Amino acid sequence: MRSPIRNEIKIEEERRANKLFIFLFFVSVILYDVYRFIISPLIDPDTTMILLNESKALIPLMIIYAIEFSLIPISRWYSKRQQPFATKYLFFVVFMTTALVTEIFRYIGTDEMYASGSPVELFFVLFSPLFVNKRFYITVVAGITGKYAIMGFLTMSPIVVFPILILLLFSGITFIILNRFQSYLNTIVKSYEQAAHNEKLAFIGRIATGVTHEIKNPLTSLKGFVQLQELEQTYNPKYSKIMLQELERLTIIVNDLMVIGKPQSINLKPISLTNCLEYVVSLLQQEAENKQITIYTNFPEEQVQIMGEDVRLKQVFLNLVKNAMEAMPDGGEIRLKLVNDGDWTTIHIMDRGVGIAEEGIPHLDQAFYTTKENGTGLGLMVSYKIVEDHHGKIDVHSEVNHGTTFSISFPILSHSLDNTVVNLASYQGNKEHTL
Template identity: 35%
Template sequence: MPIDENPILRRVNRSLAEVVLSPDQPNWDLLPHAPIKANTTAWLSLPLMIGHRLIGVVSLWREKEFSLTERGQLRELAVQVSPSVETVVTFSEMTAHLRRLGLLNDFVLTVSSAQNLDQIARRLIALLERAFNTELIALFLRSSDGRVLRDYRTIEGKLNVISLPASGHPIQNVLKDGRVRRISDSSREEFIGIHKQSKSELIAPLRYRGQATGALIIESASAEAFSQYDERLMVVIASHLAGLIEYTRLREEAEGRARSLGLIHEVVGQVIGLNDKKEVAKISAELVAQYFKYELAVVLLSDDKEKFSIQGIGGTHAEQIQNALRTEIFIKPEGVTGYVAQAGESILINDTTQNPLYKPIKGWEAHSELCVAIKDGDEVLGIIDVESRDQNAFSHNDLIAMESLAGILSSVITNAKQYQRLQETVKQLRATETELKNRMEAQRAAEAKLLQAEKMATAGRLSASIAHELNNPLQAVQNCLHLAGREDLPQEKRDEYFKLAQNELERLMITSRRMLDFYRPNTSSLETVNLIDLLQYTLTLLSKQLTESNVTVSINSSNTIPPVSIVGSQLQQVFINLILNAADAMPAGGQIQITLNSLPDGVELFFQDNGTGIPLKAQADIFEPFFSTKEGGTGLGLTVSYNIITAHGGMLELIQQNNSGACFRIYLPAGGHNEAEHSRRR
């Protein structure tokens, strides 16, 4: 219960003192508890305090008043139990949060490997059900044109997908608002309540490149079910999920369009030049059923009397429908087919039991229906109708494919002479598809080369330090061996020189191994790393460049910094990028201040320089690939760094500030415990 919504709890919170009420006093009817007995005459509220901070309230009521002695004893008891209550609550919240952090690992291993949107939704919902102990979960995805919402939920263990009109749906306000909502009480005005029994909810919009593409909603039958840690976790999941869904959707759309191109090419090849509408309808229906494996595909064309008497039927149930149509008509005036034939608008229904427009054919009852009009301008020349016995059988891609086919058939019917033009169009589409594939492959190759170039550029900037790190131990070994070779040297002294040479060789081996680790940034082996040690080692590598650039670096930590579970070489690459970028921004020299802070759920690092800073108009694009404010820069350093930090479940961001210079913040989740779990799951 929110404290500020109840006047009695608000009074306790402000006064930090006990409150005593009797039935004849104001606010007796607003006591924050279940209904009490009619003979209750006294109610007492005691604050639980840690210092001057309120952590809870204890309420007691009974049939007789509380004496001063009893109240004093209760106050002493409240003081004694407050530390224990604080400890229990803190450990409970930490345990729940750490358990849910493991959800990110499960997300990467299970959800990210899904092959289509249905698999993503099924695995995601199952994962969240286990993590949050609730089955009240829904995923909404908006179609590319914004007209349709796909509602994903599990009902009795099975994924249920419903396509709904986006207009007027309450989730539209969430998509428009674009912010995460954590609502603890169903009585609040902004509470949506996707499930009837929900009393609290957590809503995370999915945003991809600044556009809202959907929303993930977790609800609970209990009030106050979600914490601020759950909210932060959902932000991270929603961020990764948005990109994954968009990539999968683009891939599915590309596959659907490739299928549509194949169908269109086949239709064009077989029906262009035909003057018999019956042949056109028959061939088109059979090809539609063949390419998309529809159970029923019907193409109806108007005859010379403008009646839809010319029909073609394909699919596994074609014969059954042909027999039924001997005694009844396929186009029902008050049904889906009648509406499309009259209005010329497409209709997609994925649950016919919920739509009164659906009218079944005798002996055949579908649960999904898709119907589009074949039009020439405003004139309806016919319809394409596909049906399935399964719910949610058709997607937006099917709608696009059928509308594309309808456009082709319209051209065939209205003017057979368009064959040559359409054939050329198909060739251009195929050429465009081939060109796009080639461009995509070339782009991927170019990106890989640029990423390698960025790596080699960093290596070039490190060459002086590398030579320094290797040359010093080699010179020491040479000196030790020279001195040990003197004949007049005692054996004890000779052994000492040999030992020194061995130590320098071991130092050289460690340095070489670390250099090799730096050149293998794609390794996925997690290790428990001390961030201060890693920073100091990185500064050792960069010492020569920093000295020559007259740049000084200081490391400060406000408290004990816990270890983190990371890929050390990858994080080292991030440190190098940020430090060298800061040095480049201070051509006349300057200072870089690195500050580390321990957070309840992780560690944050600030890299602050006093250089020229980043122009305001460029700040929104600094993490975009190939964007650079430096002459000759590859524009990949910050992009690579951002991807590395994100892959570790962290965050890299530019901090807005008024003073000169630039400040970057890295957040990393606390580690040390994830390494074994990561190794077990690989």
């Protein structure tokens, strides 16, 4: 089976070759006719100026030109139908048919000696390598040779042997050039296909690394709480609740990683943003202490609610707080602040870590972009996607060696409570809301 990449390259190259071919074809035809009908009679007094002295000669010439120019829209139609390969055959067959018919009417039944040899015919031979197609080359050589053979037979003229020999000479040169073109193009296509294959393997590897990284966090939490229960040798409802939430987060992580190739659906309903943040802090508190990091919180006394999906938002805050912790390998402090600002509820996550270079900030929402040595570039991409699905936005302010502030904003609940539950389905960037 032919490679889709190879097919795509051939179609695009054929279209480009067709444009050059059509342009050069008409240049050759028009220049040849100008020479034989106008310039040649002026140079050679013995040559009759047919267009002035024989007005009937204009009619077949105009018909031929009308037919040839009508091939341009036809060739465009073939190109739009992903069949640009037919264009070169179309022009060749039409030209050779009109040339043969014209010569038959001119020479058959007259005493005039057959003399032909249009440079346009050589144009077809010499420009065959333009299409890197041996079938077209054979068609051109066979067609032109056949025309001379037919006219030589009908006119009983041995003079056709000379143009046939010239044609075969030029055909040999053209065949060598054609082979070189094919070899060169095949080398390029193979290199392109190999590069695409390597890129695909690298992409799969990065996806696998990213999945491992994202799943590792909740698995670590689950392992820790299982070990705590074994040590205490008793059932602790608090541990079980957290473990169930982490299992649910594992499912959400896997689903969110599928945003790369599959649309996602979420259910928005009133949730406590305060509880989400407190859960994240409690989950990461021990790890922060081990890294000599202090987490400070500044939340309003009353519960702050938004329209959202609890587990997904926890994943966002976990990603951002863990990133802040990783940005401070020597310890430090992280501050979480929750404020209502006009029509928005905003969570500020501030650290005093290594910071992010200004030119890197616009790329944080891109897959596989990371500023960390062992990062995967998936955590922030997923976080941005989740916030976007919640009608929110993320602003980043950072200064290298001074710290970073992530500000995650969501519409306040009063602007979202017209519907108790909103089913949000996202497909190729378009969202549908089912009330």
